[in-house]
Amino acid sequence: MSEIKTPNLLEVKNLKQYFDINMGFFRSKPLKAVDDVSFAIKKGETLGLVGESGCGKTTVGRTILHLYKPTGGEVWYNGKKLETKEDIQEFRKKATMVFQDPYS
Known part of the structure; x- marks a missing residue:
């Protein structure tokens, strides 16, 4: 019996989001807010992105x-x-x- 393949509704591949942080006097340093995130969601699935404060959930x-x-x-x-x-x-x-909602 063969497996039925369901196509991905959303697919994120190697997502990166870097921000330049000004170090003063024409110097900057990249802040790697999101570095190489990949996942896929099929129709009918739900994804919860969970993590500590400041870990990049909102940035993703x-x-x-x-x-x-x-x-x-x-x-x-x-x-x-x-x-x-x-x-x-x-x-x-x-x-x-x-x-x-942190108060619920």
Whole structure:
């Protein structure tokens, strides 16, 4: 019996988000906020990104939504790489970041 392959709804490949930190007098140093993150989500699945404060959870979400331009890596939605402004805008209509309520 063969296994039925379900296509990925969202696939993140080697996502990187670096920020330049000004060290003064024309020097900067990269801060690796997100470094080589990969995962895939199939239709009907849910992903929870969990971690300590300051570990990059929000940065991953913002980079996937292209609110930050990724330093490296790829984001694919429904088998299509998110590259054009139109593709990104269409994806943003269907994707949402949900933040935890620390008081619940």
